[in-house]
Structure formats: C-alpha cells, structure tokens
Amino acid sequence: MQTRFDCGELKLNKIPSQREDLGVLEGYHSPQLEVSVRLNTNESPFPLPDAFTQEFGSAIEKLDLNRYPKRSASELCVSIADKEILKESEVFVANGSNEVIQSICLAFGGYGRSALIFEPTYAMHSQIAKITGTRVLEGFRNSAFQVDENLALEVIRRERPEIVFLCSPNNPTGNTESLELIDAILFELNSTGGLLVVDEAYKEFSDTSSELKVSEDSNLAFIRTFSKVRSLAGVRLGYLLAPEWCVNMVKTVSLPYHLDSVKQIAGILALKYEDEMKRNLELIKKERKKVFDGLLSLPMKVWPSEANFLLFKPESIEAYKLWQELLDEGILIRDCSSWDGLDGCLRVTIGSESENDTFLDVVRKIVK
Ligand SMILES: Cc1ncc(COP(=O)(O)O)c(C=O)c1O
Numbered sequence: 001m002q003t004r005f006d007c008g009e010l011k012l013n014k015i016p017s018q019r020e021d022l023g024v025l026e027g028y029h030s031p032q033l034e035v036s037v038r039l040n041t042n043e044s045p046f047p048l049p050d051a052f053t054q055e056f057g058s059a060i061e062k063l064d065l066n067r068y069p070k071r072s073a074s075e076l077c078v079s080i081a082d083k084e085i086l087k088e089s090e091v092f093v094a095n096g097s098n099e100v101i102q103s104i105c106l107a108f109g110g111y112g113r114s115a116l117i118f119e120p121t122y123a124m125h126s127q128i129a130k131i132t133g134t135r136v137l138e139g140f141r142n143s144a145f146q147v148d149e150n151l152a153l154e155v156i157r158r159e160r161p162e163i164v165f166l167c168s169p170n171n172p173t174g175n176t177e178s179l180e181l182i183d184a185i186l187f188e189l190n191s192t193g194g195l196l197v198v199d200e201a202y203k204e205f206s207d208t209s210s211e212l213k214v215s216e217d218s219n220l221a222f223i224r225t226f227s228k229v230r231s232l233a234g235v236r237l238g239y240l241l242a243p244e245w246c247v248n249m250v251k252t253v254s255l256p257y258h259l260d261s262v263k264q265i266a267g268i269l270a271l272k273y274e275d276e277m278k279r280n281l282e283l284i285k286k287e288r289k290k291v292f293d294g295l296l297s298l299p300m301k302v303w304p305s306e307a308n309f310l311l312f313k314p315e316s317i318e319a320y321k322l323w324q325e326l327l328d329e330g331i332l333i334r335d336c337s338s339w340d341g342l343d344g345c346l347r348v349t350i351g352s353e354s355e356n357d358t359f360l361d362v363v364r365k366i367v368k
Pocket of ligand 1 (some may be wrong): 041071097098099122167201225227228236237
C-alpha cells in the first residue's frame with residue numbers, strides 16, 4: 001500500500017537550517033578518556049557507602065516504573081529544605097545544576113535579554129545563556145581573579161542585565177566572592193530588577209564562603225549540586241535555593257515530570273549520609289593542602305583554592321606538554337590554557353590519596 005507520505009524517488013535536497021546564533025558556539029566538553037587516574041571533572045573520588053547502595057537498590061525495586069514520577073518531587077525538596085532550614089517552596093530540583101542554569105536562563109533570559117558573567121569562570125554559564133538566546137555580557141576578573149566591584153556596578157547600571165552570575169568558589173580559579181561584592185551587586189539589582197545567581201557547586205569545600213540566606217525580599221538565588229561532595233555525579237541532580245516567587249517562575253519552564261523517580265530516591269537517601277560526606281570533605285581538604293604544597297615546591301604558580309581542585313601554571317614546561325605527558329602516563333587533568341585569562345594554566349581535581357600521590361610523583365618526574 002502506498003501512503004501519502006511515501007517519499008518514493010524523492011532525494012533529500014535541503015536539510016533544516018540550524019539557528020544562526022548556535023553555529024558560532026563551541027562545545028564545552030572535557031574529554032572522556034579511559035585512564036587510570038581521572039582528575040579532570042571535579043567529581044568525588046569516593047563512592048557512597050555500601051549501606052546507601054543497598055537501600056537505593058531495594059527502594060528502586062519497590063518503584064512503580066510504569067508510573068510517572070512525582071511531578072513536584074516534594075519529598076526530595078522537603079529533605080533539601082530541612083537541611084538548608086528553608087521552605088519546600090524555596091527549592092527547585094533539576095537534572096544537575098546545569099539544568100538549573102538552563103531553567104534560570106529560560107525563565108529570565110532569552111532574546112532581547114542579557115546575562116552578566118565574569119571570566120574566567122564556569123564555562124556553562126555563558127554557554128547555556130547563549131543557547132537560550134540570552135546575550136552574554138562579559139566582565140573580566142583582575143589578575144587575582146577577583147571581580148572588580150566598580151566595574152560590575154557600572155556594567156549593571158549601563159546594561160541592566162536580567163541575570164548576573166557569580167560562582168563561589170569560582171571554577172576554575174578556586175577563590176570565593178566577597179560578601180561586600182554580593183551586597184553591592186544586590187543593592188544595584190534592587191533597582192534594575194535583575195536576579196543575582198550565585199553558583200555554589202563547591203560551597204562545602206570552602207571555609208570562608210559567605211553564609212548568605214534566601215530571602216523573599218532579595219533578588220538572590222543559589223545553585224547547588226549533588227555531583228561534587230555528595231558523590232552523585234552519575235545521577236545528575238542539582239537544585240536551586242531561591243525566594244518562592246523565583247522558584248515559581250523557574251518551574252514554569254521545566255518539562256512535566258522532568259525529574260525521574262530513581263533520581264528523586266537517590267537524592268533523598270544520599271542526604272542521610274551526612275557523617276560520611278563530612279568525613280570525605282575533610283579528607284579532600286587535607287589532600288588539597290598536600291597537592292598544593294607539592295605543586296608549589298616545583299617551578300609552578302599555584303593559586304590557593306577553596307574548592308576540590310587547584311589551578312596551576314607550570315613555568316618550566318608548556319602547559320599542553322605537561323597535560324599530554326600526564327595523559328601518556330594515564331593521568332587526565334583539565335587543560336584550561338586556551339581559556340580567556342588562563343593562558344598556560346591547568347586544573348587538577350583533588351582525588352583519592354593514592355591518585356594524588358601518583359599525580360604528584362609523575363609531575364615531579366616530568367618537571368624536574
Ligand atoms: C561551578 C559549577 N556549576 C555547576 C556545575 C555542574 O554541575 P552538575 O553536575 O550539577 O550539573 C559544575 C560542574 O563542574 C560547576 O563546576
């Protein structure tokens with residue numbers, strides 16, 4: 001039988017054209033290579049405890065996977081809200097904090113609107129903003145990777161961005177943003193009506209990051225993730241902490257049932273393993289000091305970090321050469337040397353004790 005849509009002899013003549021503004025975007029992807037020491041994407045080197053795996057397994061067995069997940073993910077939101085001493089209505093959960101960033105850009109950005117970012121910073125803020133058609137305003141950090149307050153305020157006054165992204169601790173530089181800067185930006189946004197989004201993916205690793213709170217009277221929102229200290233990068237779970245009005249606006253752009261049942265359970269259970277999380281956190285901080293001191297004893301510039309990674313700049317060898325030689329030895333780190341403001345820089349994630357020892361031994365061998 002011949003259907004109406006049978007193409008028969010028809011040859012493909014023209015493929016659909018992609019949006020012009022997407023063609024200029026370069027992908028942001030760290031290479032995923034099979035190596036023995038993976039220190040390139042700031043994951044936790046520690047799996048969740050066996051007790052989690054068992055509980056998770058039996059909870060999955062009981063799931064009615066033929067049914068859609070709970071759309072509101074309310075049990076997970078309540079668990080997060082309880083930890084943060086917030087209300088359930090001040091939490092929005094998503095598929096990794098990248099989806100939170102996307103939802104913010106969809107809700108507040110888009111064509112004719114703009115987002116301000118300060119380079120060098122987490123590349124997905126600008127990448128996702130551009131994908132959503134949001135114009136990106138680029139500010140640049142000073143040589144100590146700090147955001148200049150006057151510059152930030154001047155751009156906000158002039159351009160009136162709908163979104164301002166800060167990252168604290170900042171990826172890939174490791175420093176935190178000061179409370180004074182955040183306050184000054186918030187004060188300015190109070191009259192322009194923009195939203196300040198502080199990406200706190202690495203907050204737990206920091207001893208000095210400002211203890212800011214969500215308030216209904218403030219244009220301030222925070223992004224958090226289960227991918228780092230909570231050891232759940234494979235599950236893809238992140239969240240937004242924000243005033244209720246902001247959460248409601250963000251929810252309008254999320255797809256129905258966007259957070260699957262398995263993920264919701266993983267998040268609720270992972271939050272129960274607080275002691276293990278804190279123990280791992282202390283181990284990472286101790287290891288961070290070891291790796292920092294180890295790199296500093298070599299011809300390198302190393303920046304102090306309040307996250308689970310270190311930015312460094314080799315002085316006796318080209319960055320890409322060191323990156324390649326490490327890779328030849330089965331160690332993968334992040335080559336940031338072509339990123340704006342990071343000429344010659346590399347970033348290494350703090351891994352397990354033995355991964356860090358291997359990394360330092362091999363770097364010493366290459367550099368000396
Ligand atoms: C600053 C920052 N925000 C967000 C993310 C994305 O995290 P997620 O795995 O929750 O999407 C990362 C990942 O490396 C990050 O560095």
